[in-house]
Amino acid sequence: xxxxxxxxxxxxxxxxxxxxxxxxxxxxxxxxxxxxxxxxxxxxxxxxxxxxxxxxxxxxxxxxxxxxxxxxxxxxxxxxxxxxxxxxxxxxxxxxxxxxxxxxxxxxxxxxxxxxxxxxxxxxxxxxxxxxxxxxxxxxxxxxxxxxxxxxxxxxxxxxxxxxxxxxxxxxxxxxxxxxxxxxxxxxxxxxxxxxxxxxxxxxxxxxxxxxxxxxxxxxxxxxxxxxxxxxxxxxxxxxxxxxxxxxxxxxxxxxxxxxxxxxxxxxxxxxxxxxxxxxxxxxxxxxxxxxxxxxxxxxxxxxxxxxxxxxxxxxxxxxxxxxxxxxxxxxxxxxxxxxxxxxxxxxxxxxxxxxxxxxxxxxxxxxxxxxxxxxxxxxxxxxxxxxxxxxxxxxxxxxx
Amino acid sequence: xxxxxxxxxxxxxxxxxxxxxxxxxxxxxxxxxxxxxxxxxxxxxxxxxxxxxxxxxxxxxxxxxxxxxxxxxxxxxxxxxxxxxxxxxxxxxxxxxxxxxxxxxxxxxxxxxxxxxxxxxxxxxxxxxxxxxxxxxxxxxxxxxxxxxxxxxxxxxxxxxxxxxxxxxxxxxxxxxxxxxxxxxxxxxxxxxxxxxxxxxxxxxxxxxxxxxxxxxxxxxxxxxxxxxxxxxxxxxxxxxxxxxxxxxxxxxxxxxxxxxxxxxxxxxxxxxxxxxxxxxxxxxxxxxxxxxxxxxxxxxxxxxxxxxxxxxxxxxxxxxxxxxxxxxxxxxxxxxxxxxxxxxxxxxxxxxxxxxxxxxxxxxxxxxxx
Numbered sequence: 022x023x024x025x026x027x028x029x030x031x032x033x034x035x036x037x038x039x040x041x042x043x044x045x046x047x048x049x050x051x052x053x054x055x056x057x058x059x060x061x062x063x064x065x066x067x068x069x070x071x072x073x074x075x076x077x078x079x080x081x082x083x084x085x086x087x088x089x090x091x092x093x094x095x096x097x098x099x100x101x102x103x104x105x106x107x108x109x110x111x112x113x114x115x116x117x118x119x120x121x122x123x124x125x126x127x128x129x130x131x132x133x134x135x136x137x138x139x140x141x142x143x144x145x146x147x148x149x150x151x152x153x154x155x156x157x158x159x160x161x162x163x164x165x166x167x168x169x170x171x172x173x174x175x176x177x178x179x180x181x182x183x184x185x186x187x188x189x190x191x192x193x194x195x196x197x198x199x200x201x202x203x204x205x206x207x208x209x210x211x212x213x214x215x216x217x218x219x220x221x222x223x224x225x226x227x228x229x230x231x232x233x234x235x236x237x238x239x240x241x242x243x244x245x246x247x248x249x250x251x252x253x254x255x256x257x258x259x260x261x262x263x264x265x266x267x268x269x270x271x272x273x274x275x276x277x278x279x280x281x282x283x284x285x286x287x288x289x290x291x292x293x294x295x296x297x298x299x300x301x302x303x304x305x306x307x308x309x310x311x312x313x314x315x316x317x318x319x320x321x322x323x324x325x326x327x328x329x330x331x332x333x334x335x336x337x338x339x340x341x342x343x344x345x346x347x348x349x350x351x352x353x354x355x356x357x358x359x360x361x362x363x364x365x366x367x368x369x370x371x372x373x374x375x376x377x378x379x380x381x382x383x384x385x386x387x388x389x390x391x392x393x394x395x396x397x398x399x400x401x402x403x404x405x406x407x408x409x410x411x412x413x414x415x416x417x418x419x420x421x422x
Numbered sequence: 423x424x425x426x427x428x429x430x431x432x433x434x435x436x437x438x439x440x441x442x443x444x445x446x447x448x449x450x451x452x453x454x455x456x457x458x459x460x461x462x463x464x465x466x467x468x469x470x471x472x473x474x475x476x477x478x479x480x481x482x483x484x485x486x487x488x489x490x491x492x493x494x495x496x497x498x499x500x501x502x503x504x505x506x507x508x509x510x511x512x513x514x515x516x517x518x519x520x521x522x523x524x525x526x527x528x529x530x531x532x533x534x535x536x537x538x539x540x541x542x543x544x545x546x547x548x549x550x551x552x553x554x555x556x557x558x559x560x561x562x563x564x565x566x567x568x569x570x571x572x573x574x575x576x577x578x579x580x581x582x583x584x585x586x587x588x589x590x591x592x593x594x595x596x597x598x599x600x601x602x603x604x605x606x607x608x609x610x611x612x613x614x615x616x617x618x619x620x621x622x623x624x625x626x627x628x629x630x631x632x633x634x635x636x637x638x639x640x641x642x643x644x645x646x647x648x649x650x651x652x653x654x655x656x657x658x659x660x661x662x663x664x665x666x667x668x669x670x671x672x673x674x675x676x677x678x679x680x681x682x683x684x685x686x687x688x689x690x691x692x693x694x695x696x697x698x699x700x701x702x703x704x705x706x707x708x709x710x711x712x713x714x715x716x717x718x719x720x721x722x723x724x725x726x727x728x729x730x731x732x733x734x735x736x737x738x739x740x741x742x743x744x745x746x747x748x749x750x751x752x753x754x755x756x757x758x759x760x761x762x763x764x765x766x767x768x769x770x771x772x773x774x775x776x777x778x779x780x781x782x783x784x785x786x787x788x789x790x791x792x793x
Contacts (some may be wrong), residue, residue, distance in 0.1 A: 022492065022713040030423075095423075230480070284787065293788070303780035306787065307728045307735075311703030314710050317425040324423045332706075335699045386670050397698050398691035402671045405686035 024317070026099075027324065033096050037103045038079070044072055045107040046336030047182065052357065053110050066110040072244045079142050080118055086167045087126070087134070088142045092404065095323040116149030116185060117141050124264045125213065125259075128251040137192065149190035149216065151181040151238060156421050161196070161410075161420060162205045162258055166240060168197035175199075175212065177220075177243040178275045183386075187223045187236040194264065195245075196257050201417040208416055212301045213249040220244075230378040255351075276383055277344045277376040278369065280305040283351050286368050292354050305347055319344045329351060331401040337383075338393050343388025345380035425709060431496050436498040438475075445469050448758050454507040454618045455761065458603045459610065461581045461620035467508040467604045471540035476514060479522075484534035491650070495513070495657045495712045502661025505765050507618040509543050515654035516647065517544020520586040522645045522652070524597055524635035525785035532585070533599070545582035545602075546651075547573035547624060548644060554778050555588060557595035557641045562626065564589040566599050568606065569631040572623065574691075577772055579622030580611045586634060587626075588644050595640030598631040605629065616764040648773055649726040653711035656726075656733035659769050660708050663733070666740035666762045670747040677749075690747060697740045704729075704736035727783035734770040734779075741766035 029268050053065035054062055069098055070356035073079040074088060081097040082091020083125040090096070104111065110191055122141050157164040166179025177197060187193070193214050214221070220243035252260040284302060287293045289310040315332050322329040351373035364370040398404045411419045427435070446466045454460050461560040468474065480486025487493075494514060501510055502685050518537055521530055536542040548555045550562060550573060558631050562571025569589055576585065585600050602609065606629030612621045635643050671694055674685030711729030713721040741763040745752035770776060 022426070022709070024713075025424065029595060159510060239521065284791070299784045300780045302787075303727070303783045304733060306724075308703060310710065310728050311706050311732060313704035314425070315702060317423055318706060318709065320423040321426045324425075332702045335702050339703065340700055356545065391692065392650045393687065394692040394695035397695040398685075402667075402691075402694055402700060404528060404671065404691050404694065405683050407686065408682070409689075409690065 030095060030099060030324065033092075034103060037100050040078065041103055041107045041109075044069070045109055048108050049055065054112075060182050062110055064115065066113050067144040069110050070114055070142075074143040076246060077215050087138050087355070091213075093323070093326075095320065098320055113147050113186060113189065114141070114144055114384045116145075120150055120264050121148040121192075124194055124211070124251060124260060127263050128211070128260050129213070130248070133249075133251075137213070142228055146191040147186060147189055149184050149186045149193040149195045150264065151184055151187075151195040152264075153183045155182050156181060159389055161261065163416075163419070164196060164198060164208065164209070165421075166195070166197045166306060167201075168199045168210060170199070170242075170246070173247045173305035175245045175247060175250075177212075177214070177240045177245060179240050181238040181240075182235075183226070184223075184236045184238050185234070187238050188225065190214055191334055193238075194251065195240075196261050198416065199257075202253075202415050204413055205411060205416045205419065207255055208260045209261070211251040211257040211260040213251060214243065214245055218243065228382065230375075230382060244342050256322055276340055277379070278347060278351070278372050279309050279343075280347070282369060282372070285349050286351055286373070287354060289368055290354055297349070298354070301346075301350060305343065308339055311341075312336060329344050331397075333417065334393065334397055334401065337387065338390055340366060341380060341383040341390065344376055344383060425495060425713070427712075431492055434493055435496040438497050439503070441469075441473065442500050442506065446506055448505075448761070449522060451505050451618050451761060452506050454620075457520075458611075458613075462509055462578070462683055463507045466506065467510075468540070470506075470508060470510060474538070475510075476518075476540065477538035478514070480518065480534050480538055484691075485538040486534065491654070491716045492712055495708070495716075498654045498657035499664075502658035503665040504759055505560055505618060505662065509545070509581045510547060510578035511619075511651075511655060511658060512578035512582060512774055513537060513542075513544040515651040516546035517582075517584065517586055518651040519654075520544075520546065520597065520634060520643075520647045521599075523646050524639075525582060525586075525599070526634075527633065529632070542584050543578070543582045545576055545578045545585045546647070547576040547579065547585045548588040549573065549575060554774050555644075557590065560588065560590040561597055562587065562589045564591045564596055564631060564633070565632065566591070566633075568628040569598055569600055569626040570606075570628055572625050574623040575614065575621040576624050577619060577621055577768075580609050580620055580623050584774060585624065587631070588640055591633075591637050591640070595644070596637050597640045597643050599634050600626070600629055600631040612632045614768070617767040618761060618765065619768060621723060626737035649722050650715055651773055652726040652730040652779070653669040653715045654771060655710070655769055656704070656708045656711060656729040659733035659737040659766070660704050662762055662765055662769070663697075663701050663737040663740040665703065665739070666744040666759075667694065669698065669759065669762075670740070670744040673748055684747075688779050693743050693747065697736075697743060700720070700732075700736040700739050704732040707732040723786045724783055727779045728785065729774075730779045731783065734776045737762075737766040738770060759760055 047329045077090040078100060081090045081092040081100055082094055085091045118141060124138055124139055141148060152161050154164045162220040168177050169177040193216050197210055197214045199210040220241045222239040224237045224239055226235045227233055257355050280302060291296055319329040361367055362371050362374045399406055450466055452461050454463055474487055475497055477486030478489050479491050482488035506601050521533055533542055562573060569587060583603055585602055587598050587600055588595055589598055606627045608625040610623045612623055614621045675683050677684050707728045711725045716726035745759040745763060748759050750756060753755050
C-alpha cells in the first residue's frame, strides 16, 4: 500500500501541473467567485473552458474524435485534483458536460452531436438539466410538464424546479410527459430545448438559506421540433437514467468546514477542554477520514484499471449530515453569541453559520438521504424494491399532491 | 494511488475464508460457548498452527513466514468473520507484537520460534480492574526479577503459556515477560459476556520474570503495542461487522411479514444501509491503519485510533441491529446473532474502550497542531 502515483500517473500530473501553472494563479485566500462579480466570473470561466478544450483537458475521458483526450478515469481524477489547487473558474459547465452532453451523445442524431458537443466543450454554450418539478422530486417519473404533438412539433406547458444555472443556460435537456394514459414511467419523452426562446421564463428561487442559486423554469406554449427529441417517444425514462447515472460521477467533494476548522474554532473559544466536545471531534475526524479514504479506494480501482466498487455511494450521506452536525456544534459552542451571522464578529467569516443554513439543502440535493439509503439497500445489498402502488396505474388515474 | 491490498494478499484472504468456513463453522464456536470448562477450540487452534499463520509477521530467521502486518490484517478480518474461538488475537496482535517491539534479540530468538510452532501461546496483561491502566494507578510490581500482583481480566489468560505484563517498577512502569506455567502464578477462569473467548484472573506471587525493553519504558511501549494491536483488532471487528450485515441482509430477504420480505420496508432497508455506511467508513479507516502499521508511518497513532473508533462503532451497530432485524428469532440462544453481539462488546473494550481512543486521537491532533 502507498499513496504514490504510478510512473504514468506522475508524468500526467506533472504535465497537468505545468499547464495549469502557465495559465492560472495558485489558489488564494478567497476564491475568484467571491472576488469578482457574476458576469466577470462567467467571462473568465468561458475563457478558461476554451483554453482547456483547445489543449485536450476539457473532458479527459472522452474520445479524441469529439474533442476529448481519450484518457483514463484516473487521469480525470488527477486533473481535478491539480485544477483544484489553482484559482480556476470552474462550475458553470459541470452539469452540461457531466450530464446533458453525455445524454446527447448517447441518444442524439449526428446533426445534434455536430451542432452541440463542440460548442459545449469550448464553453460557448451552457446547458442545464430540467427534470425536477414541484410535485416530482425524489419521484421524478411523476412529473407533469406536458408535451403535445402538433404536426412535426411538440408544444410544451408546465413547470420545472431546482434547475441549477437555468438563468445563464443556452440549452437544456427537458423531460416531459407525452402520454398520461399509460403508467408513469412509460409516458415520458426527452427533448433538447432552447432556453432563450419565447415562452421559457426563468425565475430564481429564494432559498431557505437566503441565497438564490437555483431556479424555477416555466414553459408556456413552447415549441420544440420533433427532430430535437432524444430517444423514442415514451422512452424518456430510459434516457433520464443515462443522465442520472452520470450525475453520480459528477457530484462529490467536501462541502464546507470540517474537523480541523471546528478544532481551530474551539481553541480560539477556549472550549477544547470540554470532554463531550473532544469525543465529538474524534468522531468527526473518523468520519472525514472515512469519506476521504473511501475516495482513495475508488481511485485505487481506477488506477488499477478496475471498475470501482459500490463503496463510493456512501459519500453524500456522510458529508451532508457531517456538515450539519459540525455547524450545529460550532454555533452551540458560543451559546447565545453563536446566533450572530456578522462575518466581522464571527470566527472564520461566519462560515459555520452560513453552512448551517446550507446543510439542509445538501441533504436533499442530488438524492435525499432517504433515496440514497434506498439505493444502497436495493443496488448494493440487493434488498427488494419498495412497494409501488402506482407502478401499473395509468398516470392520469394516479393520486398526486 | 495504491490504497488497497495486493492481489496476493486478497488471494490469501480468500483461501483463509474457505479454510475457516470449513474448519471453524459456528458449531465449532458453540462447543466453547456451551461448555464452561472449555476455554478455546483446540482442534481449530491446532489447524491454525499447522497453517503457519502464527508466523505470518515473524521473520524467517525465527521460523516465521516473514510476511508483514498487511497479511495479518487480512487474516484478522477472516478470523473476525467466523468469531474464531482461539487465542489468536492475544498471541498474534498483542504478545508477538510486544516481543517484536520491545524484546531483546535473545528474547526474540527464544520465544518467537516457539510461537510459530504452537508451543507458546501468548497473552497480554495490562488491566487490573475498572479503568484504563496507567503507570500511576498500577498495583502489580516488578522488582527486577520477580512479579507480584493481580491482573484482571486477562484475555486468554487461562489458555496462554506466557504473558507480557505491564507492571510498576520503581516510580515508572515496565513491560515484563512471564512464563505462566512456572512458579508463583495462580490462574482462575472468569465468567464474561463473551464465553467464546476465555478470560482469567492471574495472581502473581514473586513469579520469575524478565524485563521487555528498558526499565521505565512500560507506558511508552504499551502505547506502541496497543497502536499495533488496535489496527489488527479493528480488522477482526470489521470481519465481524461485515458478517453481521450479511446475516441481517440474508434474513431480511427471506423473512416474510405482512405478505412480503421484511427487507422491502424502508425501516429495515435504511437500517441496513446505515450498517453498510458504517462498515465502509470502518474499512477505509482500517486500510489507513494497515498502511501506517505496516510502513511504520509517523501517522500511526491517529490512524490506529481512527481505525479502532470506526471499527468499534461499526461492529456495535451491526451486531445490535442484526439482532433487531431478526426479531424474536434473534433473541434466541440457537440463532447466532448474540454471539456477534457478545464478541463486538469484548473487542470494543479490550485494549481500551472507544472513549480512551477518542481522547488519544484528539491529543495526537492537538500535539500535531501545536508542533
